[in-house]
Amino acid sequence: MRVDLALIHYPVCNRNREIIGSAVTNLDLHDIARAGRTFGIDRYYLVTPFADQQQLVRDILDHWQTGYGAGYNKDRKEALSIVRLCDDVAGLYKEVTAKWQQRPTVLATSAANSDRAVEYGDIRARIFAGEPFLILFGTGWGMAPELMAEVDGLLPPLKGGGDYNHLSVRSAAAIVLDRLLGDH
């Protein structure tokens, strides 16, 4: 499918709504790559401008793709093959636009209701019709307001019956991919 997912580590907010760069985590890398591979996305981009964080990602990928892990767990090697690094959001947009030869529709997830909300069923139909999409997920306390302001639409909050919706980004990404691409 012409769907990419990006996990944004900068610019995001901390709990005081200040703009920061968050740390890459091993588990976000593995869990979201496995979900991305399961649901057939094209690439899973990690966006961070920090050289030490990028090196950490490369070290983890090397272990599972050419090091000891490659022989130990071939399924993990396959999942991590979809991971790519980007320095910043501008570079991310440039790369996916070149790949699809058109700018994809850029969607973000939001924990709040919005007048820019799209519907999962509509986006799913457009994906299966061949349209390219890029879906952004934030880390920390969420993506910076200026980044949220420039996306093309917002995927509605993931909820059950109540008002509590404090999912981990790993859980949210898995559910969004299942809603948009799952075999159900």
Add this chain to the structure above:
Amino acid sequence: MRVDLALIHYPVCNRNREIIGSAVTNLDLHDIARAGRTFGIDRYYLVTPFADQQQLVRDILDHWQTGYGAGYNKDRKEALSIVRLCDDVAGLYKEVTAKWQQRPTVLATSAANSDRAVEYGDIRARIFAGEPFLILFGTGWGMAPELMAEVDGLLPPLKGGGDYNHLSVRSAAAIVLDRLLGDH
């Protein structure tokens, strides 16, 4: 809802299909509790017979419920309030049967197709009609065959278009809860 989820650490298989007890992980505890609370389940049971593993869980819960974490993150405190410990599967069945005053239908997830498969839509309808359910998730390389043999039905594998379905248990639990209880 009259739905409980249990994460089984014994009896499970290792990669050589031997029966082992797996280690409790901090992240399975947090991620699945947050998803469970979001989708309105009643309890999230951790099943392990090992005293040191049970103590680890109690220490984590204490930190977030009465220690420093309780003031730092009230959302996490709320999520972890649904966590309970059980020594073994027999104790788990006894506890949920006493709670609902009837034995719930026990379902497990499976990565393989099965003639005991149920349908997500049917189970969802039965949950919303008030029937009690207990959903088991395995750790390691999956639940022991004798445990799988005694459940009432199997939830079908979670897939996208392809054959790859190596999700983490955290991702699988999030998706199953969304399919059965999500506001979609």
